[in-house]
Amino acid sequence: MSKKLTVAVVGATGAVGREMLKTLHDRQFPATEVRAFASARSAGTKVPFGDDELVVQELKEDVFEGIDIAIFSAGGSTSEKFAPHAAHAGCVVVDNSSQWRMDDRCPLVVPEVNPEHLEGHQGIIANPNCSTIQMLVALKPIHDAVGIMVVSTYQAVSGTGQKGLEELERQTRDLFNMREPENKVYPYRIAFNVLPHIDVFLENDYTKEEMKMVNETHKMLDPNIRVTATCVRVPVFYGHSESVNIETEKKLTAAEARVILSQAPGVQVVDNPRANLYPLAVDAAGEDDVFVGRIREDESCDNALNLWIVADNVRKGAALNAVQIAEELLKRDLVSVVNPGMFL
Ligand code: A2P
Numbered sequence: 001m002s003k004k005l006t007v008a009v010v011g012a013t014g015a016v017g018r019e020m021l022k023t024l025h026d027r028q029f030p031a032t033e034v035r036a037f038a039s040a041r042s043a044g045t046k047v048p049f050g051d052d053e054l055v056v057q058e059l060k061e062d063v064f065e066g067i068d069i070a071i072f073s074a075g076g077s078t079s080e081k082f083a084p085h086a087a088h089a090g091c092v093v094v095d096n097s098s099q100w101r102m103d104d105r106c107p108l109v110v111p112e113v114n115p116e117h118l119e120g121h122q123g124i125i126a127n128p129n130c131s132t133i134q135m136l137v138a139l140k141p142i143h144d145a146v147g148i149m150v151v152s153t154y155q156a157v158s159g160t161g162q163k164g165l166e167e168l169e170r171q172t173r174d175l176f177n178m179r180e181p182e183n184k185v186y187p188y189r190i191a192f193n194v195l196p197h198i199d200v201f202l203e204n205d206y207t208k209e210e211m212k213m214v215n216e217t218h219k220m221l222d223p224n225i226r227v228t229a230t231c232v233r234v235p236v237f238y239g240h241s242e243s244v245n246i247e248t249e250k251k252l253t254a255a256e257a258r259v260i261l262s263q264a265p266g267v268q269v270v271d272n273p274r275a276n277l278y279p280l281a282v283d284a285a286g287e288d289d290v291f292v293g294r295i296r297e298d299e300s301c302d303n304a305l306n307l308w309i310v311a312d313n314v315r316k317g318a319a320l321n322a323v324q325i326a327e328e329l330l331k332r333d334l335v336s337v338v339n340p341g342m343f344l
Contacts, residue, residue: 004032005335007326008067008091010082011074012036012047012056015162016096019319020071025050027323030330037063038074064089068335071322072096084343087123092335094125094322098208101126102215105342111324112266113140114220118328123337125325129209130159130317131231131240132216137290137316138309139221139246141264142257148226148247151213155198156236156281158314160185168235186233195233207231239281240313247304254295257305261292266316271295279310287312288320 007024011017017038024034036047036054043058057063059078064070064086072079073096083093083100100106107117108126113136118125128136131153139146157164163185171181171191181189188195199208210229217227234241262269270279271293279291290311298304311317329335 005030005069005330006033006035006067007031008035008037008064008070010037010059010070010072011078011096012054013038013042013045014073015158015165016073016314016318018047019314020073020322021047021049021054023315023319023323027327029323029326035063035067061085062089064091067091069094069326069329071326073318073322083124087337087343088340090337090340092121092123092125092329092337094127094325094329096127096318096322098129098212099126100124101128101212102219108216108219109325109328110136110140110220110321111328112137112264115328115332117220118325118332118334121334122339122342124343125329127318127322127325128216128220129212130311130313131155131209131229131242132213132220133317133321134240134290134309134311134313135213135242135244136217136221137266137311138244138261138264138292138307141260141267142246142248142252143221143225146222146225146246147249149217150228150245152230152232152243153198153213154232154234154236154241154243154281155209156238156240156313157190157233158238159198159233159240159317164190165237168237172235190233190235192235194235196230198231198233236281238285238312238314239310240317241279241281242309244307244309245298245304246307247298247301249303251303252305254297254305257307258295261295266290267292269293269295279308281310284310284312286315288316290316 037059046053076097076099079097079099157168167185174181209231213229214227268289278293294308
């Protein structure tokens with residue numbers, strides 16, 4: 001390899017961070033060196049990288065010197081504090097938290113949807129919310145005529161990180177062993193339950209997760225689409241499912257939508273009701289694509305369609321999308337920070 005390219009994963013011990021390392025390795029991202037960072041708690045521990053292991057280093061403000069791209073998934077407050085230092089050191093940040101998503105200085109990007117927004121970036125690029133990513137990958141190819149969207153999500157516990165996975169596993173084990181399950185992560189039991197509550201409640205009685213879907217769709221796809229969302233946590237380990245109703249200006253038949261979607265990048269149509277074939281979270285887990293099925297015309301409305309959209313929230317919803325952004329940066333020769341002081 002001729003040119004040196006050093007990549008860091010910040011939050012490398014977490015559910016998404018581990019998947020980021022796996023994705024970088026599986027896709028043979030052309031890094032000459034990969035470094036793993038997490039909190040002081042994890043310094044010195046090891047995380048897998050292909051057949052090797054990386055020693056985790058403590059994240060500090062001065063670690064970014066010599067790093068070209070840092071992919072962050074360590075929560076909003078870590079991103080708020082450290083991403084400006086990374087950019088200041090000339091390191092391009094791809095941030096998976098919600099911290100920078102609605103900041104006008106930061107492009108919010110899904111490579112299948114709006115890769116051109118990377119041009120002119122200022123050093124921090126935001127990776128959208130997992131539920132928004134899969135919805136827009138499926139919506140982009142048919143978006144021209146879309147005016148109104150109503151979405152309900154069924155989201156896996158891995159969206160809450162390692163602690164969400166552990167809570168569902170522990171509560172399930174406790175219930176099978178006649179023990180009272182403890183709620184440490186979610187306000188109510190998640191095992192054998194459904195919680196219409198993801199992230200905090202806002203003034204308008206929507207949750208922050210629901211408003212992320214609205215605001216991020218406006219920033220990336222079209223500010224004129226009217227979107228409303230209900231986000232629900234379900235006892236599934238990996239894979240978010242979404243029921244999406246779209247109202248179009250002109251009639252789009254289910255058959256036409258099926259043809260367009262089957263040719264769209266990053267999308268697989270799984271839609272054969274007579275054979276009981278439709279997208280499932282368990283099948284999407286570990287896969288790169290966004291799966292779309294149950295495509296049918298809404299009989300309560302003249303020009304509307306119903307879709308069922310499923311994707312691996314940790315992969316396309318987080319790690320893969322972030323790595324694809326990094327790949328797009330390389331392709332477009334955008335691995336540099338023009339104004340490094342911008343965020344400090
Ligand atoms: P650590 O394991 O050292 O706490 P998840 O979303 O799965 O909970 O993972 C969160 C990730 O963010 C972990 O890798 C965690 O590291 C990391 N993290 C949390 N707080 C900090 C911090 N203040 N500095 C660096 N990394 C952090």
